[in-house]
Amino acid sequence: MQLSKSYIIFLFTVMVLSIGEARADYPIGKRRTAITGTFNYFYSDKFFDANGKLTNNFPGDYFQSTFYSLNVMHGLGRRIDLTATLPFAKQTLVNGNNSETRAGITDINIGLSFHFPSVDYKRYFTLKTAVGVPAYQNNQTPYLGFASKAVMLGANYSFTPYKNGYAILEFMYTRFLDSQDGPNQYRGSLTIGKMYNKHTSVTASLAHLVSQSVNTAFNPNLQLNKNFNAATLNVSVGRKINRSITPTIQAYYTLLGRNAGLGLGVNFFVTVRLP
Amino acid sequence: MIIKLKPYKKDGVFYSGEKIKYSVSIANKYKVKQEGTFTAIVETEMGQVVSKTQVKLKIAPKGQRSFQIEIPKPEKEGIYNLRAATNTSTYDDTAQYAFGYEIGRINTPYYLPPDFDEFWQTAMSDLAKVDPQYKITRSEEHSTKYHDVYRVDMVGLDEFPFYGFLSIPKLKGKYPVIIGYGGYKKEVFPLLFDEFISFAVNVRGIDKKYQKEFNPDDKEQIMINAEDKNAYVYKGIYMDCIRAVDFVYSHEHMGMDLSRVLAFGGSQGATMGLVTAALVPDKINAVIASNPVFADWKNSFAVGKSKRVLTFPSDAIVRYLRDNPDFTEEQMLETFNYFDLQNFMPKIQCPVLYAVGLQDDFISPGSAIAAYNKLRMDARAASELYIFPDLGHEIPVYHNSFIGIWFAEQAVKRRKR
The missing domain is CATH 3.40.50.1820 (Alpha/Beta hydrolase fold, catalytic domain)
Incomplete structure (x- = not known):
């Protein structure tokens, strides 16, 4: 049952960071706003054990979640963006005859991005900083996350690798503050995309998250593990349907990991750019 | 000879509180030693010379010389043309540059018809x-x-x-x-x-x-x-x-x-x-x-x-x-x-x-x-x-x-x- 829970943490951490990466991380523009609403469905009945070996849950055991979030990006200046994310999750864990469901607002994130363009404005170096505040307490399983405040620091480099293409090389560091054993999380990702035509983009992203903690002891209750890693691949297709609205569908899959859940997830998000 | 002049400020705009400086690089592509002068002649848009700054040159065969020049500040705000004249043993060349001085104060009289x-x-x-x-x-x-x-x-x-x-x-x-x-x-x-x-x-x-x-x-x-x-x-x-x-x-x-x-x-x-x-x-x-x-x-x-x-x-x-x-x-x-x-x-x-x-x-x-x-x-x-x-x-x-x-x-x- 609990084997899937560690993935919840991983899932949300990754998702919050990956939303908005469907295109190069250019500044949104002074006084412009982009609002992204996300719906995610995730299902898992396997996990990677401490040795990275893919293991099946007991028959009939699974983890399922639906996740909604609202992300707002606003251009405070020509090169500074404010980002805020309000996530809501509903998750169900089935273990034998026992089924648990919990829903609520999870980790609220507020951050700033500072963009530094190249002379030709085609490449950007971006510094990111954010804080995460949990809007829940871990007093009922299945847990929605670490229930810990967090600070995030990161940097990325957006560039054009080929005609009509875009790419982002990013590194993020997250420190969970409320517990002495963290964890510290390091995430590296490479996103490559191409405008298939003027309105349609296809994006692939490879990300690896390493969660490290002095608490390295393996616990069969994976939610207590703070030491895990996982690599995911996600592919998305977005299509602009009018001047302001771009819906995007994204699928992701865990390629490998340790103490992490395996599953296939689907994101559907709609970005509205204002004005 | 390859002569390069770069203003210390990318936009070539200077103000009274700062020096008007250029970095100069002269490469001698000849196999003979070059002796002579480098002169930065500053002129108004109308072609009146306002200053001349000269540097003596001695550049070895296939050698290079890099130096800085400071242009005297013009008395008035305006756009100035800078003629960079290189005159050496076997080479004479003049290249054209320009800079602005106190451009926020540049003003020209109105010739506004009353009607x-x-x-x-x-x-x-x-x-x-x-x-x-x-x-x-x-x-x-x-x-x-x-x-x-x-x-x-x-x-x-x-x-x-x-x-x-x-x-x-x-x-x-x-x-x-x-x-x-x-x-x-x-x-x-x-x-x-x-x-x-x-x-x-x-x-x-x-x-x-x-x-x-x-x-x-x-x-x-x-x-x-x-x-x-x-x-x-x-x-x-x-x-x-x-x-x-x-x-x-x-x-x-x-x-x-x-x-x-x-x-x-x-x-x-x-x-x-x-x-x-x-x-x-x-x-x-x-x-x-x-x-x-x-x-x-x-x-x-x-x-x-x-x-x-x-x-x-x-x-x-x-x-x-x-x-x-x-x-x-x-x-x-x-x-x-x-x-x-x-x-x-x-x-x-x-x-x-x-x-x-x-x-x-x-x-x-x-x-x-x-x-x-x-x-x-x-x-x-x-x-x-x-x-x-x-x-x-x-x-x-x-x-x-x-x-x-x-x-x-x-x-x-x-x-x-």
Whole structure:
């Protein structure tokens, strides 16, 4: 049952960071706003054990979640963006005859991005900083996350690798503050995309998250593990349907990991750019 | 010999609190030693020498010398040409550079006709009386998978016909509008923007079909009817620009967001955009003006005439005055003052993105900057001036990218209607 829970943490951490990466991380523009609403469905009945070996849950055991979030990006200046994310999750864990469901607002994130363009404005170096505040307490399983405040620091480099293409090389560091054993999380990702035509983009992203903690002891209750890693691949297709609205569908899959859940997830998000 | 001069500030603009410094690098590609001098001669736009800074040179065969020079500060604000003369044993060369000094203080006298406002109010009233006769025809030739393009024919002052290309993105939505004006006698083609509806305006004189009516005596355009301010060609041209705005404002149903209308152009198109924003300040949100022309005719013409080799428009004017001795420079300027960009600048109320190349042979860069300085304080505070010391009548490619960013920024703010 609990084997899937560690993935919840991983899932949300990754998702919050990956939303908005469907295109190069250019500044949104002074006084412009982009609002992204996300719906995610995730299902898992396997996990990677401490040795990275893919293991099946007991028959009939699974983890399922639906996740909604609202992300707002606003251009405070020509090169500074404010980002805020309000996530809501509903998750169900089935273990034998026992089924648990919990829903609520999870980790609220507020951050700033500072963009530094190249002379030709085609490449950007971006510094990111954010804080995460949990809007829940871990007093009922299945847990929605670490229930810990967090600070995030990161940097990325957006560039054009080929005609009509875009790419982002990013590194993020997250420190969970409320517990002495963290964890510290390091995430590296490479996103490559191409405008298939003027309105349609296809994006692939490879990300690896390493969660490290002095608490390295393996616990069969994976939610207590703070030491895990996982690599995911996600592919998305977005299509602009009018001047302001771009819906995007994204699928992701865990390629490998340790103490992490395996599953296939689907994101559907709609970005509205204002004005 | 390869000589490189780089100003300590990328934009080549210096202020009284700082030194005017250049780094100089001279590479001797010869197999013989070079001895001689490097001289930085600073001149006003009119060619008066204000300082000379000399450095003795000794460069070994195939050697290189790098050094810094400090230019004495000029007494007055302005744009200065810097001639870098290298004279050595076997090599003589002079390269041209330019820098600005205290450009925010550059000012030129107004030659504002007392009836300037009345003149243009009358022109606008006269235009309003002319039925525009809009004719919108879909252009299959220019339409694309993503844009519908229409040729819009209309008539302006004196019932003179002209046209433009209206490009509308096919994706549904209400779009901000960009009105684009072209350079001197240059046809502009449809501008295909994803985030904007664009209207590329070809004022009178562009359509070859009406060339005979436009210029029956085959004069240089700038001199057509220069003898009479009421018949001067630019009265009709500037009113065509206003008619293009009229067209936009009467076709909101085509998806245009009339609370966000911007104008842009380069060279003469920049001037037309600025004049339009001055004449209908309540209808234009922002203007992009790269390398504007026709600013302070008196000074510009004086600078133009002072050059060793005459360039346009000074050469055309000199020729015209020579061929028409009964028409004096003073008389010409009396007409031109009604059309001088600097007289329109204080009437602009919106932000302007303004670019000037300091080695522009077609204008006096100092006059162009002086015109920018004549923006109202509030408009100037919201505007941006970009200086390119190594460029002539052009802007760098990267500035074009910035123009896109700036436009998007300006299109955010809705104008009250």
